[in-house]
Amino acid sequence: MTGKWLYWFDELGIGDIELVGKKCANLGEMTKAKVSVPPGFALSLEAYQRFMNETGLTEEVTEFLKRYGDEGIKGYGQFMEASRFVRELIETKEMPADMAALIKENYRKLCTQCGLEDVAVAVRSSGPVSMPGTFETYLNIIGEDDVVKHIIKVWASTFNVQAIGHRVNQHHPLLIDGIGVAILKMVKAKTAGVAFTMHPTTMDDTKIVIEGTWGLGESVVSGAISPDRIVVDKNTGEIDMHINPKLKQVVYQEKGTQMVDVPLELQNVPCLTKEEVGRLAELAKSIEKYYGVAQDIEWVFDDDMDPAQNLFLVQTRNISVVKEKKTDAEKIVELMLLRVFPRRSTPKTFGEKTP
Template sequence: MSLYSFPFDSTETPQHERLGGKCTSLAIMTSAGMPVPPGFAVTTDAFDAVMNDTKLHAQIEEHLKGLDYNNPAEIDRQAALIRELILTQEVPEAVRLEVVEAYQNLMNLCGGEVPVAVRSSATAEDLPDASFAGQQDTYLWIIGEHNVMQKVRECWASLYTARAISYREANNIPSEGLSIAVAIQKMVNSRSSGVAMTIDPTTGDKTKIVIDSSWGLGEMVVSGEVTPDNFVVDKVMLSVVNRIISDKHEELVPNGRGGITRREVDEERRNSPSLSEEEVVAVAKLAKAADKHYGCVQDVEWAIDADLPAGANVLLLQSRPETVWSQKETPVASLSGGAGIEAITRSLLSSLEKNKK
């Protein structure tokens, strides 16, 4: 077993405490045969080695000790100092070599060097009773071993933004044992992308799948920077029962230099559907499959890959439990002491084991 990396297509059972919420989900979905872009996790063991095999852990604790959480300026100052410590700390050689090897294996699998997404995967994220969305970092269209390693460091450092520190304090999430993994995954060339929920988020109707879609990368949908197309699909019949086509004025696209750029959508596409009827149904089927696999309502991120043929171009980027209606229906154990983490980990791994039988 590799200690510091975990391929998503590994035959080993993923462990939430080693992979975090996002990477655990990606590994489980890959094992279940869902169309997930290939990639691997830089495990929490790597972060723990950087923290504990150096003086980082003690230094960070010193910065957090006695912190006045009613003083935003002081939180900002200490958070910036902690992140700088992480970004400048030399990574232990064993960690660096294994992560580089896993990255090269991924590039070989993809037939050469391709852009990747580098995404944080904290151990306390994507839980039904706590939403960490957007609190740790995501970097897109990253090319090259050196750049990937730098973004891994930045993901580690994002565990200590002022917002993340304050959120953990407000929600009684202890810093002791806190760790983070990082997902490194082939970048999807998104023609269209967005989110799908296997419940109507406005009414709680579980007989519907609601899809938001726009041109380009999905970050503008998630952040609310563009008003997406909206499709409501009957979950049983997989028929579209309502649609709203919006004026989608901007999109994020690759710039050809290993990054992304924001541009205006051409006049012809602005008010045209970003998904065909067949693609809406394909996205709905994907979301429904994730819902069935996990056994609970899902919040799914998906994309249509422009490089792939119709019928094979709908990809699953992430699937996590829906957080609003699930809290109303089922009280979940407090995160204090790790009870919430253990509960969802048991659920995810139980689902995986059932599908292996």
């Protein structure tokens, strides 16, 4: 162990995936590339290990898992039982005093940097390996005590039902080396979503596909709503907009977030202007050029900032492409599955698992 387990984004880069996880490493790389990224800091995998070891959780969880015998956990019922017990166990533990003090000190530095007494932050998981959507994220967290509390909640999510099931099915140990955590300033989202620098179904690398909605982007990322879908030609700049009725949006409440109705006058209005689409497409192209491979990008337009400076990126991931395009039959099967198990189009559709 290095002893250091907290890093500001400008200390990190793409080579630090094993240190802080993919999301944090990418936030660091984008910060170095001078992309507009919300300010913040990261906790390394070592922070998770310290917490688990110094609170006695490693021994307690190991002892609990012995009840399942040599065959280990099997079946959804046991996944649920183990998840409930271990998550409650983790969330009842106090952060070691020196760790809590350092996290609070850096949260206060972030508040000072942002010119706010208590800045609202996102507390996001950052896995070192691809486990899409497995671990949990908490938004609009305010105050140093709540930040510490939700970091522990993110760590506890390494034992949610999906995470346990994944490890069992992949024959991985149930006790893991840990995940990173990103603590970054919340953006007051006017509109948000994702952008693919390659068409996610046709794999046409001359197209950028943008999906967006009003409010925070979690409803797009999770597949909870049908977003606007915009296709931009990289060469000509031609824009093709398909506007969906946007009935719900995720917005801030005093603490945390909630799903609310979109005002009637905005439900059938494009969430992005053509000028905003153009800016986002140009930024997406520059990110793709920087990384040298097609990207899946999460973006936000800030409602409080000058329109010339209000576009932020909160994540980017490489897209890996399979060699052969899908047949029409494969596309039809996928569409049928999407109706039964709705989710957004992601790189996983054509070969990439995301962090």
